[in-house]
Amino acid sequence: MSAQLFVVATPIGHLDDMTFRAVQVLKSVDLIAAEDTRQSAQLMKHYQIDTPLTACHDHNESSVIQQLIEKLKQGQDIALVSDAGTPLISDPGFKLVRAAQENNIRVIPIPGACAAIAALSSVGLPSDHFRFEGFLAAKASQRLQQLEQLQQQPHTMIFYEAPHRILACLKDMCQVFGEDRRVGLAREITKTFETIKQMTLGELYQFVSNDPHQQKGEIVLVVAGLTQPVAVTDDALDQLLGRLRQDLSVKAAAQLAADLLGVKKKIAYQRALELDQNSPDQAED
Numbered sequence: 030m031s032a033q034l035f036v037v038a039t040p041i042g043h044l045d046d047m048t049f050r051a052v053q054v055l056k057s058v059d060l061i062a063a064e065d066t067r068q069s070a071q072l073m074k075h076y077q078i079d080t081p082l083t084a085c086h087d088h089n090e091s092s093v094i095q096q097l098i099e100k101l102k103q104g105q106d107i108a109l110v111s112d113a114g115t116p117l118i119s120d121p122g123f124k125l126v127r128a129a130q131e132n133n134i135r136v137i138p139i140p141g142a143c144a145a146i147a148a149l150s151s152v153g154l155p156s157d158h159f160r161f162e163g164f165l166a167a168k169a170s171q172r173l174q175q176l177e178q179l180q181q182q183p184h185t186m187i188f189y190e191a192p193h194r195i196l197a198c199l200k201d202m203c204q205v206f207g208e209d210r211r212v213g214l215a216r217e218i219t220k221t222f223e224t225i226k227q228m229t230l231g232e233l234y235q236f237v238s239n240d241p242h243q244q245k246g247e248i249v250l251v252v253a254g255l256t257q258p259v260a261v262t263d264d265a266l267d268q269l270l271g272r273l274r275q276d277l278s279v280k281a282a283a284q285l286a287a288d289l290l291g292v293k294k295k296i297a298y299q300r301a302l303e304l305d306q307n308s309p310d311q312a313e314d
């Protein structure tokens with residue numbers, strides 16, 4: 030009799046980002062368990078899906094799980110959706126999926142949009158290894174503590190952030206990771222005023238401070254992991270600076286060398302000045 034629980038991803042902005050299979054599944058199941066039934070009703074209306082909806086969110090998940098598991102055991106197929114994107118990714122659903130697994134109910138993912146993956150795929154930071162951190166703590170002291178624990182780790186980190194905390198969060202990131210650390214901003218992904226950018230944390234703080242539009246909407250921050258300075262030899266830095274100084278000012282050469290080699294801008298700048306002093310024909314800035 031046992032039926033199936035489908036975990037269905039829905040769009041994170043652009044309504045067309047719904048897969049054909051997601052629509053088919055939502056039309057065919059007996060019940061849709063939704064984080065917010067009013068929110069999901071709009072999506073269902075758009076796709077002419079008239080399957081009944083029931084609420085399954087953080088506050089009632091524990092109490093509705095047993096009812097949903099009973100329905101599944103009786104042979105009713107159920108789809109789980111969240112307000113946007115992939116359920117369970119900083120969204121409810123974990124307890125239901127775990128209960129389904131424990132009851133030997135088949136769980137079928139219907140993949141689709143996820144803000145974290147969309148951001149990672151577009152900001153141009155290393156994507157071979159990454160850590161999804163979700164939301165940082167709202168309280169500044171806790172947030173700083175969380176960031177300090179991540180300061181040394183080498184993999185790209187993905188954070189969700191609320192717009193009213195973006196500046197405070199970037200300020201803390203500058204303090205803990207340093208202003209030279211590369212960061213990607215993916216804001217309002219798939220929506221009209223989408224922003225996808227990559228720069229240093231110091232530059233992003235300025236960019237967001239100077240433009241109130243960037244302090245609104247839905248935001249993902251993708252922060253580069255710590256690049257090991259030992260990986261860069263003095264020779265490699267000298268050679269690169271020597272070549273770059275043929276065409277660029279000390280400042281521009283140092284910035285580019287720092288970006289390319291992952292060394293601190295101050296160190297590259299200092300070394301470029303030293304090399305200039307030892308090389309009399311180098312053009313003055």
Ligand code: SAM
Pocket residue numbers: 041042111113114115116117118119120142143144145188189190191215216217218219220247248249
């Ligand atoms: N389950 C969702 C997913 O798969 O991405 C995430 C839900 S979480 C409650 C909401 C957060 O995801 C937002 O605060 C924001 O950080 C991020 N997010 C969702 N949609 C986004 C979008 N269109 N652009 C940028 N970030 C988005």
